[in-house]
Amino acid sequence: MVHYQYIPKKIARIQFALLSPDEIRNMSATKIITADTYDDDGFPIDMGLMDPRLGVIEPGLKCKTCGRKVDECPGHFGHIDLAMPVIHEGYTKMIKEMLSATCRACGKIKLTEERQEKVNNKIAKIGKISENPFLFLSLTSKVRGDSISVGQCPYCGEESKKISLDKPTTYREEGHKLTPKEIRERLERIPDDHLVFLGINPKVARPEWMILTSLPVPPVTVRPSITLESGDRSEDDLTHKLVDVLRINQRLQENRDSGAPQLIVEDLWELLQYHITTYFDNQTSGIPPARHRSGRPLKTLAQRLKGKEGRFRSNLSGKRVNFSARTVISPDPYISINEVGVPKPIAMELSVPMRINEYNFEQVKEFVMKGPENHPGANYVIRPDGQRLRITDRNKETLLERLQVGYIVERHLMDGDIVLFNRQPSLHRMSMMGHEVRVMGGKTFRLNLPNCPPYNADFDGDEMNLHCIQGEEARAEAKIIMRVQEQILSPRFGGPVIGAIHDHISGNFILTHGMQMFPSDEAYHLLTKTSYGGALPEPDVIGYNGTPLWSGKSIFSLIMPDGITMEYNSSIYNPADDAEHNFDSLVRIEVNEEGHSKLLSGPIDEVSVGAFKGKLLEKIVRDFGSDRGRQFLDDATRLAINAISLIGFSTGIDEEDIPEEAKLQISDRLDEAERKVDIYVQKYNSKQLEPHPGRTLKETLEVEAMRELGRARDGAGQIASKYLGLKNSAVLMARSGARGSMLNLSQMSGSIGQQAVRGQRISRGYQGRTLPHFKPNDLGAAAKGFVKSCYKKGLRPTEYFFHSMGGREGLVDTAVRTSRSGYMQRRLINALEDLKVLLDREVRNTIGVVVQFRYGEDGIDPARSIRSDAVDYEDIVKTAMREVS
């Protein structure tokens, strides 16, 4: 149990205040007067924007204010004295409220003394404001609102005038423009003891400080200039903006002092206001953003903090890391799912720290001897005093002599190291898993295919990130918690997210479907890449010339762990057929006399080993552990690859050819549907159609037409599939669940069917019709987007157009969905990120408040649960029954 009362550190108080002009001058290291930065020799100009007293950015120099070096000196503020006061862009609303809530003549708050006393009493009742800021805020905002609505000053009797704010920084009093100077004078008149009604603590802030008379200049460390390769200096955006401020400030001062016309002074004053406003926020609404010479808008103070690229989201919530690599991924079916193939150049750049002890001394010496240029070598030696020495060919002998116990050597990444592997977007915990390194040639990360579903990866150019673990504790966690084999069962539904895909399923299917027989050489060949090392069992049959033969089912049985009894329907099970027809679509696994699991009937397909479905895989992982589960999956996929290569498998569009008679049948079926729709339309036009309850006549027609045409498409598909059996590769893939569906196939050889936009038959386009090819108000099948043709035959021009309309909607939907679910995910993560499950299954947040007294109210880990039950009762009962009989 953690005792949350004893939190080591706690922020006691945060004080928000305004900087006064005096404070700005006091904390300033120097006053800035010249807009220039460096002189011709490249030295910073005194009292310029790059004054050496503002801090150091060049290595080797010492700060003129504090005497420290780069990275030690935090930088020091300077200041600019403004010739005329300027409004601070961030306080415009507050300034308006304060002007409106106080008297324009005497500056007092427009409330009677009794009311003031009442408010003061209420505030006293609240007690410490810091403990109840919300109560205080709601009180003062009400007081302010009341004061604004008072029309006459209760003290001096002055009539109030309406103040309006012209965005962003111009105030008007009944049309008359108020200068920042006038506003400042008014705010100065507000007495200290009236400030509390405005929600201001007079101890830390005065309202007139919202009007700037001097501007703090941030240290050079905040706005470092960069020297380009050409030797030219390039200044930070903030420096550029400050140059503008200084220049206009100077001109304003000169013009004012020399008694220039009021108009010119006012223009310059406004220009100064513009520059200072954009210095704070270059996206202030109502004014054009200040731009760089190239036309790029400047990134000023607000832009540095705001949004996805701002300081918070980009530098504080997320950071760039060392010891990581990124490259394109490509498949490798012969590495384990636990592994990742790492190109040698990457393995030689990433390193693992090894602390020398007496047991690994010799091993480490070998790494240092090999140096950074040969593979299992080392890049750096770190002395116990923290000094980092790069290993080179020239110094490796001397380094080798100096090596001692306690030194740390950064050796290359090697086979068997645990690394983290990640593909963005990282939407669930399986997006970042622990893999074992396998150093390989080439330039891509190699990934085994069953890992594609959890990462949602394919190989059309996807890149992935790899992070090399630097600490023992992290390494242990990655190995025990994050390893791929520990993630096979998903916490989302308790089934496998990692499993066979595509060819793994086709391969296992053709191996185990029906009575495929193999002579001993082929049988052994199939098993070569698997972990099965034993001999073949008794042959299933003896061939006509005396050769012993083994069935695919027997061969598959060899890779299963002993002691499995299961019975379930495979993906080719057809509930409409009788038991005899379904004989080989029922998967039965039983234990034979020798105690080995044996596949008695049924093909191994998606329902057995596939990702998201695989029942057999799930059972093995659950009953025999993740180690055996991983081994089984590796074996099953390799066996499938061998089988599919041995037997051969391919498909082409001509496989979807169907005989002429079938085409006629399909065409008849579609014509019939069209006629039926025409009858509905006729009925509709003559108002004889019976409306469905709750629907209009038009809606009824649409529903009936959609249903009829949908049925017609399915009918066409059924006719077509009568001529396409399991001998057809595409059908095999669809039925076994490897790829594609029967719908895809019926669209290729039957009919594509109704196209829809927003769930309705297509009805947009011209007045009364979708395309000029149809008569106005034609409600028939073809005119509303029914595609009669199949992909094989090709679409008619109008059909093609409708098909594109439907296709476009699909694309737009996915684009909209991803961005919206991304934002939803962000909000969810921000809300849940500090929750933690304690050892006794409570859920608490970081401050120790209980969220759930028991995790998920039932304390069940969904990844280990069976259909949300902690124990698989059904399986226990079945096992017990078997043991009894």
Added chain:
Amino acid sequence: MPRFNVFENHMVPRHSLATEEETAAILEKFKIIKTQLPKMLIIDPCVKALSQQHKKEGKEQIQLGDVIRIDRESPTAGVYHYYRLVIEDKPIY
């Protein structure tokens, strides 16, 4: 005054006032102080409805700092007891 009783909706679990002993037992069991309990606002419709029910039955009123016990029925956990501390209504900014 609520126009309808939220407790009549079948989706709303049973709410009741936790006794002193019950609260103390929970705090002891989880080694927490009262403010570490999950919270609910005093203006929560369920608190209001419970207050009204208490009034009708002549029991004590719900006050700030009271702990409400919620019995949630769940297909996997049977009945799950949840405890919430009644806190004052804060304006939401």
